[in-house]
Amino acid sequence: MTTAREIMSGGAECVRTDQTAADAARMMADLGVGALPICGRDDKIKGVVTDRDLVVKVLAAGRSPExxxxxxxxxxxxxTIGADDDAEEVLATMTRHRVRRLPVIDGTRLVGMIAVADVARTLPHAKTGDLVEALSAD
Known part of the structure; x- marks a missing residue:
């Protein structure tokens, strides 16, 4: 049984709720990623910010990223998904919530992220195709 821990890219970092959109953008650029989990002062994940969120919700809306x-x-x-949850649960969660990136937690601690690309590298093509089809459907 393949688990989320085996699919994920490790070493994920959070942008904090009290940081700015500009901080998130700089972190994404420095890390070479298109999404970051957002963590509160309690270190619990509050959500995920994507590069698209920064463009649509901040720049295009005329807000100051700083x-x-x-x-x-x-x-x-x-x-989120638990690190020891199986691949079927990963696919079901991404499909059900229509998310392309999924933070992986061990207890409440962030241990990695799963992106569609991680799924494509790890799981059979048919399962990846089903996920991409579900995420692309309107």
Whole structure:
């Protein structure tokens, strides 16, 4: 049985709720990623911010990235997966919530991220195709 821990890219970092959208953008650039988990002062994941969120919710809306709080970019519900959950649960969670990136937690601690690319590298093509189809459907 393949687990989330085996699929994920490790070493994920959080942008903090009290940091700014500009901080999130710099972190993404420095890390070479398109999404970051948003973590609160309690180190719990509050959501995920994507490069698209920064463009649509901050820049296109005429807000200042240097002043806009990263914590205001999180979703109503933080969608995560447990490190020891199996691949089927990873696929089901990504499909159900229509997310392309999924923080992986061990207890409440962030241990990695799973992106569609990680799924494509690890799981059979048919399963990856089903996920991409589900994420692309309107």
């Amino acid at each position: 002043e806009f709080p990263a914590g205001s970019l999180n979703q109503a519900e933080a969608v």
